[in-house]
Amino acid sequence: MKFSTKTGTPQSLSTDALILGVFESGAQPAATLAADEASNGLIGRLQKQGDFNGKTGSSLIVRHPEGLKAARLILVGLGKADELNSKNWMQANRTALNAVLGTTATDAINTLAAIEVNGLSASARLRQAVVLAGECAYRFDSFKTTPKAQPVKLNAVTVFTAGKATKAMSDAVTEGAAIVEGMNLTRDLGNLPGNICTPTYLANEAKKLAKTFGLKCLILEKAAMEKLGMHSLLAVAKGSDQPPKFIVLEYNAGKKTDKPVVLVGKGITFDTGGISIKPAAEMDEMKYDMCGAASVLGTLRAVAGMKLPINLVVIVPTTENMPGSSATRPGDIVTSMSGQTIEILNTDAEGRLILCDALTYAERFKPAAVVDVATLTGACVVALGQVATGLLGNNDPLVNELRTAGTATMDRAWELPLWDDYQDLLKSPFADMANIGGRWGGTITAACFLSRFTKAYPWAHLDIAGTAWIQGKDKGATGRPVPLLTRFLMARAGKAD
Incomplete structure (x- = not known):
């Protein structure tokens, strides 16, 4: 259009x-x-x-x-x-x-x-x-x-x-068109079925983006992940015949001296829950469990389309979560890329297991800020419904930037507390931490888990479990939070009105 x-x-x-x-x-x-x-x-x-x-x-x-x-x-x-x-x-x-x-x-x-x-x-x-x-x-x-x-x-x-159209007005229309392209990509990827949109498919889409916009693109295969020590991510992939991929895209349109913003998107292309298998009802919607990945790729598409002067890195850890014969069992202990050990009490809490290795990998870019985006917890849907995205982080200015961007675009996010009091719920008698914190405060304890891998930089977490898609007869991916993320990056690049 x-x-x-x-x-x-x-x-x-x-x-x-x-x-x-x-x-x-x-x-x-x-x-x-x-x-x-x-x-x-x-x-x-x-x-x-x-x-x-x-x-x-x-x-x-x-x-x-x-x-x-x-x-x-x-x-x-x-x-x-x-x-x-x-x-x-x-x-x-x-x-x-x-x-x-x-x-x-x-x-x-x-x-x-x-x-x-x-x-x-x-x-x-x-x-x-x-x-x-x-x-x-x-x-x-x-x-x-x-x-x-x-x-x-x-x-x-x-x-x-x-009145007379100004450059600012024509720029706004150009920016809007770029956001539409980004949202369309996000929605297309989200709506594709899991038998088509596999980790390999996402990697190929990343390569297409790189070719179209002249980006750096790196796809790590399983052997490279093993060499890096990404055993938390690989634990999720063990039950699937589909090979996992670790996607890294770099967009460098800012000053060479500017530290990049890093976006990390959860890419579970289908989530059965693994051995902790989900109920059958509405399990088809678990094709949307890669909407975090889709949204960061869509945001990159929007940013590149409007030629935003910023340095941006997009990281997508992607795999299926299947209950195959080699699947990780509840009670298994793995060592993450950071060296911290994790007791996996529930294999359906897999998103944080792939994100933690990606968050550790992000350190090598010496980022100005890192934002991860994930359909992470049903608890977030219970807390905020399908209106607002959950927002948590370890840096108040960054959290405020994201909240402001959401308000400006009506793609709103709401902050939940990330107090140390909740960290105790992740204690394990056998490992450095458990991957779940129990029934209460599920969105918060999931973010507490991620926070243990983000000590090196300002970080925020967007839980889009309630906003990435709509249910019912008109179900489908929404394209959120591409408007929020794009506005956030526009403001970082000094291009927000």
């Missing part, structure tokens, strides 16, 4: 679909007023007649509106003018784009970004409007002989600007 900006008067805009916001009460947006006047009061009449009330979430398609060059008007409700917030504004964008996608329109002009919203700058609204359009237009029906949804005919979205 192509994205661009455009200015002018609504009545002069030639398009298949012109999106206009309508308030339930209060002064109407400037673009809506202008279109209403040019169409001899069409919008006002629709409201007076009760055909369209402007309530949040409502929409109406008007074909061949008098006095306008647009083939269709897409009227979308904004609610009361004095109650407009970022949530309602985003909902209006989604409602409008979904209405357009239900037509045969091949292009659309969206005027909603010209409406002032508390907490969102002009550039942020432009960027977000692009991201929301990409989010709504996304489809994953590669494996259906008959697509489950109407094919997307919309191939161009123009974001209307009230």
